Amino acid sequence: MRVAQPGPVSPRRRSFAGGIHPPSSKRLARDQPIEVVPTPKQVRIPLLQHVGALCEATVKSRDEVVAGDLVGSSDAPVSACVHASISGRVAKESAATLPNGRRVPTVPIKAGDEQLEGQALLDDTFGGEWPTLRLDLPRPDLILQGVREAGLVGMGGAAFPTHIKLALNPDRPIDTLVVNGCECEPYLTADYRLMLEAPRPVITGALLAASAVGARRIIIGIEDDKRQAAEALSKAAESTDIEIRVVRTKYPQGSERQLVPVLVGSNVPANGLPLDVGVVVVNVATAAAIARAVLRGKPMTHRIVTVTGRGVVQPKNLLAPIGISYGELIEIAGGLTPDAARVLAGGPMMGFTLGDLDTPVTKGTSGITVLTREDLQQFEETSCVRCGLCVDACPLNLVPTRIALAARKGAWTLAERYHINACMECGCCAYQCPAQIPLVQLIRMGKAHLAAA
Numbered sequence: 001m002r003v004a005q006p007g008p009v010s011p012r013r014r015s016f017a018g019g020i021h022p023p024s025s026k027r028l029a030r031d032q033p034i035e036v037v038p039t040p041k042q043v044r045i046p047l048l049q050h051v052g053a054l055c056e057a058t059v060k061s062r063d064e065v066v067a068g069d070l071v072g073s074s075d076a077p078v079s080a081c082v083h084a085s086i087s088g089r090v091a092k093e094s095a096a097t098l099p100n101g102r103r104v105p106t107v108p109i110k111a112g113d114e115q116l117e118g119q120a121l122l123d124d125t126f127g128g129e130w131p132t133l134r135l136d137l138p139r140p141d142l143i144l145q146g147v148r149e150a151g152l153v154g155m156g157g158a159a160f161p162t163h164i165k166l167a168l169n170p171d172r173p174i175d176t177l178v179v180n181g182c183e184c185e186p187y188l189t190a191d192y193r194l195m196l197e198a199p200r201p202v203i204t205g206a207l208l209a210a211s212a213v214g215a216r217r218i219i220i221g222i223e224d225d226k227r228q229a230a231e232a233l234s235k236a237a238e239s240t241d242i243e244i245r246v247v248r249t250k251y252p253q254g255s256e257r258q259l260v261p262v263l264v265g266s267n268v269p270a271n272g273l274p275l276d277v278g279v280v281v282v283n284v285a286t287a288a289a290i291a292r293a294v295l296r297g298k299p300m301t302h303r304i305v306t307v308t309g310r311g312v313v314q315p316k317n318l319l320a321p322i323g324i325s326y327g328e329l330i331e332i333a334g335g336l337t338p339d340a341a342r343v344l345a346g347g348p349m350m351g352f353t354l355g356d357l358d359t360p361v362t363k364g365t366s367g368i369t370v371l372t373r374e375d376l377q378q379f380e381e382t383s384c385v386r387c388g389l390c391v392d393a394c395p396l397n398l399v400p401t402r403i404a405l406a407a408r409k410g411a412w413t414l415a416e417r418y419h420i421n422a423c424m425e426c427g428c429c430a431y432q433c434p435a436q437i438p439l440v441q442l443i444r445m446g447k448a449h450l451a452a453a
Contacts, residue, residue, distance in 0.1 A: 015248045016261060016262060017395065019251055019253070019395050019428060020393050020431055022186050024249075025187045028310070028315040029306050029315035030192055032189075032316050033317070034193050034194070034304055034319050035316055036122050037319060037320045037321065037329065038332075039086050039115040040086070040111065040321065040324045041110065042108055043086055043108070043323030044096055044107070044108045044323050044325075044360045045082055045085065046082070046096060046098065046104050046323070046362055047072045047105050048098075049080070049153065049362040049364060050153045050364075051153075051161065052074075052077075052080065052161060054079075055074045057072050057093060058070050059071050060090065061092045063089070064089055067083075067084055067085060067086050067087045067115070067116065067301055077164075078161060080153050080161040080163075081148075082107075082151055082322075083299040085109075085301040085323050085324075086321055087111070088109045088111045088112040089110050089112065090107060091108035092108070093106070093108070096358070096359060098359065098362065099346075099351075099353075099359060101352075121302070125292065127198075129200075130201050130291060130295070131204055132204060132240050133239065134211060137208055137211050140213075143166070143212040143290075144166055146293050146297070147162050147293055147294065150292075150294075151363075152289050152290060152293055152300050153286075154282070154364075155283050155364065156180060156191075156254065156285070157346065157364055157366060166280070173278060174213040174278055174279065174280050175278040176215055176219060177209055177213060177217070178221060178279055179202070179206045179209075179220040179282055180256065180281055180283050181195055181202075181221060181222040181223075181226070182221055182222060183254060184250070184253045184255075185254070185346065185349055186251070186348055188308070188346075188367040189317060190285065190305060190306045191285055191366075192226050194285055194288060194304055195222070195229035195233055196229050199235070202233060202236070202288045202291075204291040205287030205292075206220065206242060206282075206287045207242075209290055213280050217243070218240075219243045220237075220243070220244050220245065220284070221262070222244065223246070223248070223253055224248055224249050230244055247259075247262055251426070252426040257395070257424070258395050260274050260279050260281065264277070264279055270396075270422060285304065285366075302319055303319075304317055304319055305318050305320045305329060305366065308367065309372075310337070310371070310374075310375060311336055311339065311341065311375075312330060312335070312336060312370045313333065313337060316333045318333075320361055322362060324361050325359065326343065326357050326358075326360075326368055329361065329368060330343070330370065337372065340371075340372060341372055341376050342371045343357065345368065346366060346369065349426060350426060351367075381435060383435060385435055386401075389433065389434065390428075393429055393432045394429055395426065395428060396423065398419055398423060400429035400430075400443065401433075401437070401439065403415055403418045403423065403439075404437060404438075404442035405442075407449075412450060416450065420446050420447055423443050425444060427440050
């Protein structure tokens with residue numbers, strides 16, 4: 001299969017309006033193969049790792065569990081069950097503060113003697129044969145059942161329950177499945193390594209997801225700074241009708257509101273979803289997890305996490321158990337350098353600053369970025385100079401400075417009129433602002449206030 005060049009729709013749709021080109025800094029970890037994290041002494045499984053309702057624990061203190069056992073579930077319409085990531089004994093329920101500031105209950109599990117380790121775990125996760133013919137796939141209802149029972153969520157950051165996204169809706173037929181392999185966030189390389197090292201489960205997962213939603217067409221979008229990954233997926237997809245599309249590298253190309261128009265040629269409505277234009281979008285890591293869940297009955301217990309930045313000794317891409325602490329992953333990457341100054345859950349554009357390295361890794365944790373004092377050199381905030389750079393950079397055609405000012409002044413009606421809730425908090429505006437106004441933080445504050453009102 002030939003890898004298509006940028007501009008799959010027309011020469012005018014190679015990219016999207018707005019956006020920025022920050023230094024990618026991916027070279028720090030992009031050549032580091034996926035390593036399996038040794039089983040930690042204990043994990044803490046948060047009972048909320050997804051958009052939707054909190055799970056309730058299905059185990060109690062002193063229960064013995066095996067990796068993959070159900071430890072939390074919910075009957076709510078929007079939720080995702082959680083499973084033990086290691087084998088061992090359940091400890092007394094505790095709580096943890098997630099990077100977004102929400103405090104949630106967790107199920108602690110102390111490791112036992114019998115664990116799946118090293119290469120065996122890597123092979124169990126990504127190895128073996130994977131079907132690439134639609135005729136060899138289970139029925140759509142069985143695919144959906146497998147995804148739901150595995151507790152899958154979007155692994156690109158949104159953490160929306162995957163079984164809800166893949167549920168058939170007769171009123172909204174799906175024509176195209178888009179698989180997002182852009183990974184546009186600077187520093188992070190987890191998806192890149194997955195596509196390079198394990199392309200077959202990504203392809204199989206894409207076929208399963210398309211079958212579940214009834215999509216006739218599958219397009220995988222990859223930025224042109226990841227051509228090796230594109231070639232690996234292209235080779236894995238040779239016997240399929242999957243299209244591999246290489247698009248221009250630009251942040252935030254990985255946002256579905258930007259990627260769908262580029263790949264499909266249809267604009268997602270301002271207050272709508274890709275579903276409204278006949279498209280479903282899944283991340284490449286989610287696709288691989290779908291394959292593992294449906295064909296091997298394996299729930300979501302591990303994920304690839306990039307530990308990177310100039311503030312760690314040896315950046316790595318780690319296959320880590322859900323519930324391990326951020327601090328333990330940093331130690332596996334050699335620990336912090338003397339000039340480390342800030343630890344982020346995620347990348348520098350959309351990540352959250354961590355206040356506690358004991359915070360457990362969740363299904364939505366794609367990376368840990370450690371910045372140095374030099375990285376954080378900032379100028380003093382000044383008044384807005386009305387340069388319009390934030391407006392030019394906004395990929396959603398908003399006016400960030402007006403939204404942020406309304407939030408700062410508590411003018412909530414005005415903030416809503418400026419479409420504060422449409423903002424996806426990508427950080428393009430703050431990156432471009434010469435006045436160093438904390439635009440994203442102000443907008444986040446405003447959205448939180450309106451949600452609580």
